[in-house]
Amino acid sequence: MKAYTKETQAAISPDKAVELLKEGNKRFTNNQKAERNLLEQVDDTKGGQYPFATILSCIDSRVSAELVFDQGVGDIFSARVAGNFVNEDILGSMEFACKLAGTKVVVVLGHTACGAVKGACDHARLGNLTALIKKIEPAVEAVKEPIEADKRNSKNIDFVNEVSKKNVEMTIENIRSQSEVLKEMEDNGEIKIIGAMYDINDGTVAFYE
């Protein structure tokens, strides 16, 4: 597999970009990595980069976007923060990745059994982590079931995973409402903004479409 060029990047539609990620995840879960020479890709991309996707994922050591989508050097922009939410800096990074560097899709990739989401479910407080966890807590409040207080914590993994899904949905809403640049690109059909969930049990990514 070769690194993308200005021409091959331009030929990818937003739908095709999603398709490429789905195919990559299928290779990952089948343990059939695409044949690529990373050092050759380093050489191919020394004059510029033409990635096709921007992925926002958690810092979780099990959820590296390049690995789970079987991508190489110069293929994707990867933004990572515990709990995969957006702030001004992440939005700025995404605007760079889409408007200036030409990627065709923004994927907000949550994952099951997320530690940051568990922290939000438990309203954990610790140093700088407190401010981060507070950014995920609106998703906890937005999940209405179950109502019993003793089932709304990290011990209830179904609840945790529902909050993760809600957090992805709310992050997408925040991208649209807080980034005029990305909203306009989406409205013009230049990019897609979609959510997805990585299952730490089997390596699969389910796209929400």
Ligand SMILES: [Zn+2]
């Ligand atoms: Zn996580």
